[in-house]
Amino acid sequence: MHLCQSDRVTSSSVCVLGLGLIGGSILRAAHDAGRPVWGWNRSADSISGAAADGYDVGTDLTAALTRASDENALIVIAVPMPAVDSVLSAIAEHAPTAPITDVVSVKAEVAAAVAARGLQDRYVGGHPMAGTNHSGWSATDPTLFVDAVWVVTTDPGVDADVWVRVARLALDCGSVVIPAESVEHDRAVARISHLPHLLAEALAIVGAAGGPLALGLAAGSFRDGTRVASSSPNLVRAMTEGNAAALRTALDEALQALIAAREELDQNSTRTLVDDGHAARMQYEQHQRFDITGITPGEPGWREALQDAGRRGGVVRQILSANPG
Amino acid sequence: MHLCQSDRVTSSSVCVLGLGLIGGSILRAAHDAGRPVWGWNRSADSISGAAADGYDVGTDLTAALTRASDENALIVIAVPMPAVDSVLSAIAEHAPTAPITDVVSVKAEVAAAVAARGLQDRYVGGHPMAGTNHSGWSATDPTLFVDAVWVVTTDPGVDADVWVRVARLALDCGSVVIPAESVEHDRAVARISHLPHLLAEALAIVGAAGGPLALGLAAGSFRDGTRVASSSPNLVRAMTEGNAAALRTALDEALQALIAAREELDQNSTRTLVDDGHAARMQYEQHQRFDITGITPGEPGWREALQDAGRRGGVVRQILSANPG
Numbered sequence: 001m002h003l004c005q006s007d008r009v010t011s012s013s014v015c016v017l018g019l020g021l022i023g024g025s026i027l028r029a030a031h032d033a034g035r036p037v038w039g040w041n042r043s044a045d046s047i048s049g050a051a052a053d054g055y056d057v058g059t060d061l062t063a064a065l066t067r068a069s070d071e072n073a074l075i076v077i078a079v080p081m082p083a084v085d086s087v088l089s090a091i092a093e094h095a096p097t098a099p100i101t102d103v104v105s106v107k108a109e110v111a112a113a114v115a116a117r118g119l120q121d122r123y124v125g126g127h128p129m130a131g132t133n134h135s136g137w138s139a140t141d142p143t144l145f146v147d148a149v150w151v152v153t154t155d156p157g158v159d160a161d162v163w164v165r166v167a168r169l170a171l172d173c174g175s176v177v178i179p180a181e182s183v184e185h186d187r188a189v190a191r192i193s194h195l196p197h198l199l200a201e202a203l204a205i206v207g208a209a210g211g212p213l214a215l216g217l218a219a220g221s222f223r224d225g226t227r228v229a230s231s232s233p234n235l236v237r238a239m240t241e242g243n244a245a246a247l248r249t250a251l252d253e254a255l256q257a258l259i260a261a262r263e264e265l266d267q268n269s270t271r272t273l274v275d276d277g278h279a280a281r282m283q284y285e286q287h288q289r290f291d292i293t294g295i296t297p298g299e300p301g302w303r304e305a306l307q308d309a310g311r312r313g314g315v316v317r318q319i320l321s322a323n324p325g
Numbered sequence: 326m327h328l329c330q331s332d333r334v335t336s337s338s339v340c341v342l343g344l345g346l347i348g349g350s351i352l353r354a355a356h357d358a359g360r361p362v363w364g365w366n367r368s369a370d371s372i373s374g375a376a377a378d379g380y381d382v383g384t385d386l387t388a389a390l391t392r393a394s395d396e397n398a399l400i401v402i403a404v405p406m407p408a409v410d411s412v413l414s415a416i417a418e419h420a421p422t423a424p425i426t427d428v429v430s431v432k433a434e435v436a437a438a439v440a441a442r443g444l445q446d447r448y449v450g451g452h453p454m455a456g457t458n459h460s461g462w463s464a465t466d467p468t469l470f471v472d473a474v475w476v477v478t479t480d481p482g483v484d485a486d487v488w489v490r491v492a493r494l495a496l497d498c499g500s501v502v503i504p505a506e507s508v509e510h511d512r513a514v515a516r517i518s519h520l521p522h523l524l525a526e527a528l529a530i531v532g533a534a535g536g537p538l539a540l541g542l543a544a545g546s547f548r549d550g551t552r553v554a555s556s557s558p559n560l561v562r563a564m565t566e567g568n569a570a571a572l573r574t575a576l577d578e579a580l581q582a583l584i585a586a587r588e589e590l591d592q593n594s595t596r597t598l599v600d601d602g603h604a605a606r607m608q609y610e611q612h613q614r615f616d617i618t619g620i621t622p623g624e625p626g627w628r629e630a631l632q633d634a635g636r637r638g639g640v641v642r643q644i645l646s647a648n649p650g
Contacts, residue, residue: 129544149542178541188539192532196546198595199524201602202582206575207517208605212638214513215612216503217474219454221521222609224549229606233599240595250531251587255580257527262576270523270565274558277526280533281554284547287540313537 012036013073014169015064015098017087019047019057021131022103023078024140026173027055032142033172036071040064042083049137061087065094074165076126077102077110081242084110088117099162101126101169105189106242107153107182124166125153125182127189128175135232146174149315154179154307160298164319176289177316179306183246190246195254197236198247200229289315337361338398339494340389340423342412344372344382346456347428348403349465351498352380357467358497361396365389367408374462386412390419399490401451402427402435406567409435413442424487426451426494430514431567432478432507449491450478450507452514453500460557471499474640479504479632485623489644501614502641504631508571515571520579522561523572525554614640 014030016023016039023039027050030037038056041047050057058064068075075098079087084104091100100123104110107125114123130148150170152163167177180188204226207214228236240247261273292314295305306316339355341348344366352375355362363381366372375382383389393400400423404412409429416425425448429435432450439448455473475495477488492502505513529551532539553561565572586598617639620630631641 129542148544151542178538180538184538185542188535188542191535191539192543192547195531196528196550198583198586198598199528199550200546201598201605202579202586203521203524204602204605204609205582205598206520206578208608209578210513210516211636212612213503213505213509213636214516215609216614216635216638216640217454217476217510217513218517218609219473220456221525221553222517224552225521225524226602226606226609227549228546229602230610231603233603236599236603237595240590240599241593244590244593248587248590251583251590253531253534254527255583255587257530258523258576258580258583261523261527262573262580265565265569265573265576268566268569270562273523273526273530274561274565277529277551277554278556278558278561280526280529281551283533284529284540284543284551285555287537287543289541310541311536311538313541315541 011072011074013068013071014076015068015073016040016076016078017061017064018042018077018079018083019050019137019140020078021135021139021144022128023076024050024137025142025144026076026078026103026128026169027057028140028142029145029173030169031055035172036073038064038067042079046137061090062094065090068098069095072098074098074169075100076169077104080104081106081109081238085113088113088119092117092119097122099124099159099165101162101166103128104242105193105239107151107185109242111153111155111182120157121159122162124158124162125151125155125185126166126170127151127185128170128173129193130175143174145170148175149178150175151180151185152177153182153185154303154310155182156303158303160302164297167316167319171317171319178314179292179310179316181307184307184311186243186246187249190243190250194240194243194247195250197228197231197240198251199254200226201236204229287313289313292316336397336399338393338396339363339401340393340398341365341401341403342386342389343367343402343404343408344375344462344465345403346460346464346469347453348401349375349462350455350467350469351401351403351428351453351494352382353465353467354470354498355494356380360497361398363389363392367404371462386415387419390415393423394420397423399423399494400425401494402429405429406431406434406563410438413438413444417442417444422447424449424490426477426487426491428453429567430518430564432476432510434567436478436480436507445482446484447487449483449487450476450480450510451491451495452476452510453495453498454518455500460560468499470495473500474503475500476503476505476510478507478510479628479635480507481628483628485627489622492641493644496642496644503639504617504635504641506632509632509636511568512571512574515568515575519565519568519572520575522553522556522565523576524579525551526561529554612638614638617641
């Protein structure tokens with residue numbers, strides 16, 4: 001399927017499917033950016049707050065998608081992973097040409113579901129790296145994405161115009177865009193987002209096993225080290241289990257470092273782990289983004305050039321496109 | 326050696342040996358509490374700031390200890406563990422009867438060094454659970470200990486009057502006191518203070534191994550999970566290696582949980598770790614201290630009663646003593 005370019009580039013409309021913390025915040029941020037935006041949510045309970053605040057939201061998926069098709073809106077899938085497939089099915093039926101993105105925290109699994117429906121030509125994945133431990137409409141925040149990074153995928157075959165529309169939404173929400181292939185994204189977030197959850201859970205378990213004395217002595221290092229263990233177990237499981245393959249690699253590397261440390265501790269030393277860990281944290285603190293410039297989506301080699309720049313720490317802060325839309 | 330009680334109880338003087346972050350902050354907090362206080366530091370460089378701020382500090386250890394002996398001051402050892410033994414030697418020589426405490430982050434090793442010098446009758450260990458990632462006089466803060474917990478040890482043979490003097494200093498600095506035996510303290514801090522450092526180092530290593538893309542995507546969970554990896558490697562090594570025996574147990578428990586999680590991850594599940602970790606974090610968040618009351622140091626069974634209460638989550642907020650001092 002090849003989309004008619006003129007259809008796509010003339011629309012700034014956004015259709016958000018799923019109005020949890022991320023979807024609801026995108027609805028509000030896109031609205032504040034002056035874009036026509038409407039939202040759908042399966043349960044009526046979850047949108048009463050949005051409706052009361054005057055947003056154009058409803059529980060009729062067919063209506064939301066028919067309008068997306070009519071206005072050639074960018075469809076944003078913001079439902080949990082288990083609900084993605086049924087939403088894709090509805091999109092295929094009711095919005096046969098509109099561009100599609102998503103905000104699910106793993107990307108290869110969504111890309112595979114999209115491809116299984118034959119929708120890959122008009123899909124570009126997204127992942128805004130923002131969130132809180134809270135959920136529901138009352139937790140939504142139109143500034144949630146300001147200065148956050150928002151991954152926009154650059155898988156082989158990506159359509160330049162759809163890529164630009166997705167990146168533009170991220171920029172309109174205040175984020176910077178990091179271009180990355182889905183599998184690279186998943187490997188990276190396994191290291192810096194999913195592994196932290198597993199280590200936090202383990203630390204909480206060992207701390208609590210020390211009873212009230214240990215919990216009473218716990219100060220900043222334990223509080224910070226276990227913070228994300230207070231996240232909803234369902235969300236943590238969905239996130240970590242959805243990225244199981246990449247997480248295995250990250251966990252294996254962590255186990256390797258900790259088992260080596262355990263052996264060194266038999267000699268009363270923690271030198272290797274502490275020196276390497278400190279050097280790694282310094283790398284993180286000194287990490288410098290650079291602005292990706294001079295790449296125009298659609299020109300020869302644009303995908304590879306973006307992806308290479310993303311790998312090296314580059315971010316997109318503005319879109320240079322022959323087709324602004 | 327049995328101290329003359331009337332000597333001890335009439336003095337509120339404090340002599341702080343070592344003026345780093347903790348020692349310097351105690352000097353300032355004790356001063357603000359209206360107590361006569363002076364300090365010693367080996368290197369002159371480190372105390373120029375304290376002297377400029379008008380504190381009574383110097384580099385003559387014999388003079389500081391002779392005055393402590395004359396005024397029956399509470400001597401606070403606030404030097405790093407490797408320097409403890411030489412300080413104890415000077416105390417034995419120049420302040421043969423004054424009560425002694427310390428603020429080193431491990432307690433059994435200090436207690437053993439104290440006993441090796443035959444000073445155990447006038448020593449009670451301490452550990453204020455406070456600190457920052459910064460060091461030096463400019464980082465000292467008289468409010469550093471406000472609302473912190475300060476462990477005061479209750480090892481067999483502890484002298485009630487010395488215990489009261491140490492606890493009173495902690496309370497004067499704004500802390501609450503948790504009574505605990507040295508070995509119990511060391512086991513507890515291995516879980517909630519030293520293990521967090523090892524896990525933070527490992528997380529930093531795995532994150533940085535993902536290169537600029539991973540570091541560029543890192544958000545709150547990675548930042549918080551690796552925060553303490555930015556601490557000075559020398560301090561982290563001193564702390565963790567000084568508590569190697571207890572830390573081995575804590576690390577073994579963490580490895581056990583993580584290896585089991587790795588096996589479960591082969592079935593694409595993280596259920597056990599996530600459920601157990603969340604429950605443990607909830608225990609921590611719901612942990613309630615209670616106030617220890619009705620125990621008078623020196624009365625029969627006071628040591629065991631305090632220790633038992635500390636184990637169950639009790640804290641001392643005021644001293645009930647027949648001998649206020």
